[in-house]
Amino acid sequence: MAEIKESFFSAEGLEKRLAGKKFWKTMMTEYWIPKDINFLWAMGVVLATTFAILIISGIFLLMYYKPDTALAFDSVNYTIMQDVAYGWLFRHMHGVAASVVFLIIYIHMFTGIYYGSYKKGREMIWLSGMLLFVTFSAEGFSGYMLPWGQMSYWAAAVITNLFAGGSLEAWGLVEWIRGGFAVNDATLTRFFMLHVFLLPLVIIKLIVVHFYTLRIPHVNNQSSEDIDYDAEAEKYLAGNKKESKVIPFWPVFLSKDFAVLGIFLIFYFYLVFFNYNFAMDPVNFDPANPMKTPAHIYPEWYFLWSYETLRGPFFDMFGLKAGDIGLMIFGFAQIAFLIIPFIDRDPDILPAHKRPRFFIWFWIMIIDLLVLTVYGKLPPTGANAWVGFYATAVFLLLFASMPFVTKADAKARGAL
């Protein structure tokens, strides 16, 4: 570093010290985005905004919430909901945003899968994104425990009980996670710590990593064209904006993002003010009672598909207990989408509609996840159990078949 003579208290002095203009150029005005994109490319900014809403509403909830089994329920349902000015608003904003953030994550994820944005140079974006998904899931689960209602308690009991499944019981893992023999005060307080401190910290770091991994390979585009960013940027900077295939992140791309964001926020606040009930399970307005199980336990909608893979195999197979098989498939489901870049054997990056077999694979996957989601909410009895079983089998078969499906597409195209 050279010695800087300009005063600290001058614009030039600050610029010399921080190189703000260079940083702004790299991150904003000369960060190039393809023109050939659609509204689905706005989901990243929508997610960042939703996360900001979660943090801000969370801060206001945090000031009155009490992480103690004797106080938690009333601190949420009386203090925050009835005494704190606009406490109800912050709670509904937080609950609805927690639900909607998963909707957007799923759209974001399947946009990536559809357009092949996870492969051949963009693996790190995909991996950091999937880690974000896993961390967001943990964040959602730990937050759901905090109001200490019946669903909070029993969801916590059932999910922590997964760590006592099969041969895990002997390790005492579930008692360690809970800090007791059942879900108790220690469990609530440690999950509170995870929810308001450790997991948000990890999420923020992962978001930074996610942006970083995206900056160099750039975003994909609708036709998955391999763009020469230097050449196209030169055209744009020379004033040849119409011919150039790219636009700068700021102000051009973000202005489009803000339009999508505006529509999203109208939808979001409509839910917050007029339809918040879907995120507020009525069962959770009964205080937690370890001696009384609610008639039917189910997770929030965004966990239903993986919950159903847990219940899917309901009879013993291959010398394994039904419960153990379910646990293994459930474990696999959590990380299944992480491995997609490595089991896609098509050497080209192309959108799904140019990969006919993969196109069918993609839509079967979407339908299968919807079926798993719907049946995850229904009691697993009679025919429902069989639908769950077959949908779980299809889920596994889709992953097993992906290498062959993608390879067949490449062969038919003559790329292999």
Add this chain to the structure above:
Amino acid sequence: MSDKTNRRDFLGMSFAAVAAVGGAASLVGMKQAWDPLPSVLAAGFTKIDLAKIDLVPGKPQTFTWRGKPIFVLEKTADMENFDGDLVIGDKRYTISIGLCTHLGCIPAWKKDKWKCACHGGEFNSNGQQTFGPPPKPLNIPPFSVNGTVLTLGEEGEQSKAMMAARA
């Protein structure tokens, strides 16, 4: 290899050793901070005196042990004898953890059996599954017997034998 390289290797290995010991020690500390507290472990034992709880044959009572419901049923004369019964004097008891082995709901006693409201599972007065999705009988908590006093949480001969008979 020159002397210099050796000295650097030594420094590197010393640093790695110190870091590994420190890292491992802090992991042990952090792990133990999450362990159940001594007070929680001490409260993990529950005593039930069968002679003093006014048990009516055919009507089970529910106790709490480690946050779980425990069913204690004194069998009536017309209920079948079962190897998994706890026999004290001329009385026969069914002792169970009152959590359905399907998905952990708490079944309710209806006349002569436990019925689970969640998914319709049923258990007879022996604690064995007779209908619906439960994959195995109700579990038996580990306990020891001293006269008519059960100490839940302390593995004894009877509870082991009863569990074996029920499975």
